[in-house]
Amino acid sequence: MNYILQALIFIGLVPLSTAFAAEDLNPSAPKLLLIDNGVVRVGIDRSMGASITWLSWTEQPGNVVNIHDPGRLIQQSYYAGKSLDRTADGQSKDWSPWSWNPIQGGGVSSWARVIRFERVDDATLFGETIPKLWDMPDEEANAVMRQWTSFEPGTERTIVVRNRIECNREVSDAWGKALLRPQEVPACYFTRDFDQFRSYLGGGKWRTEETSIGPPWRKATPPLNAMACFNDLGQGIAIYSPTANSIWNYGPHVNASSNDPYAGPCIHVAPISRVRLGPQSTYEYRYWITVGNEEQIAASLDRLMKKHSHEKAVLGNRTEAVK
Template identity: 55%
Template sequence: MRTCIPIVFLCIHSVAAIYAADLLTIDDGVVRVGIDREKGGAITWLSSHEYPSNIVNVADPGRLIQQSYYAGRRLNRVTEGQHKAWSPWSWNPIQGGGVGQGGDSGTWSRVTQFRKTESSLYSETIPKLWDMADEEADAVMRQWSTFEPDMAGVVAVTCELQAMRDKEDRWGGPTKNPQETPACYFTRNFDDVRSYLGEGRWRKEAQPTGPPWGKTMPPRKAMAMFEASGQGVAVFSPTATQSWNFGPHGSGLSDQPDVGPCMHVAPIDRVLMGHQTTYRFRYWLVIGDETDIAKRLDMLWGKYSQEQSQVTHKNSQ
């Protein structure tokens, strides 16, 4: 029996090491943010010194804080395994993975690069098409996450999609689609939703349980969600050009990140997406109470209100 103890210890230690390697995090003393190798390299952890629990809903590949894009015409592919609830559907690569079938929670996207430095995180992902159980998209997603200089509690994220579709594929030619910049899902207890108006002013937003989601146009390109104690998370997306999607899903005010009920917000840009388009943008996550978030959002607006996304098309679209 004594000879087994070291072996068991080593096995447990190895499993713990593997699990730790799948979640990379960085911390600036105020906020902690993490990406998960097993969940498409998307952001799966967000917490703060004042709210140490995870804010991000990770119940399935469609949640998280992640990249999600749309292009081409909507197709009915049910006979090929497309989920009936998501048919017909356009070309929709998402960082997390594909929708589940038959009660499973879906399939996660494949991560090809995954690393961190002291203050940054990087992932490179082959995304899945959302409407299918396990179909990789002809695309690569890249993501850089770091902290905004001289702004404690602010995470800056750069996202990039490189579409590599065949010009003769079934989805057809270029289309100008709404793009989520990004898609965000938080725990259900962050149910106090507000648009930021600037200089410490907020507009409360209300929406019945969805989907469908509500729509609103925040004038300072920022929305926040707060929980009962006053802690909140804001999304600032200066390249958004359309009304944002937002709202609750499910009942109750659960603070658990792995259950169905959640809160959703997605800034929206409208972009011409062709077969071989590269699309790049930045957004910011701000953690804190109402006063702290307002102060940071004013500073971000002063620095980045004129920022634009970058769109390039390779060869003829």
């Protein structure tokens, strides 16, 4: 192992268990890696950018993640720089002009490339991805995304996810300097039947959020940075993103009901942080997903908030980080 790699492992940029992973993935290796604690099952898919593509639990044994296209899933999504009209270069007319928008899942019609993909242990999955620019059919972004997906200690219904992006843009490229842009922390898409939205107020109390068909998505400001979506069976999925600092996006897509993860209809939830990502920025944050009925989710969120309400995102410079 070379000295640069040793240094990266030492400062935590590359986990030790992934340092020896093959750069070129074995095409016969599993496409879906799962971890299961007996109550919750979660998985990442190497054919879909190593995004989270599977979530289920005891009372909800089927997958609830919408995986209709590369823009869905549960994934990293960031925005930076100026909005550009690049239709002459093949940019989608539906997404023009558009800012620098690396997507973990892929572009409008292509999936992202995964370069590291493994089960670290029985409770942790790791993926490393070269994202695509969302507005382009098949253009890789000058960036690397890493994701660690684990079970939260002490609560059997909760997943904790650590996300990191390293931007490798040229300082003088067309998107230009850092601008204050909304970052999806993270972008979540679930099956269309989870269309009842509530913000958590603490102590077992909830606020029902109004819904309308999107996009454009509805806006809400959950006071404790936690929002859940429920189905008619009373089962729900809550996102707790303590580093979010802006209005959340949420809502159902298409006036139809479906529990099919491959279907076009879906629902969307995205905590938002407004952050200045520059050409050489690094950005890292954590969020939590907890599942179950309203009472179970409330109990899990109360524990998480007691433990993680002071969580901070880390914004830095990639060049300085590796010196």
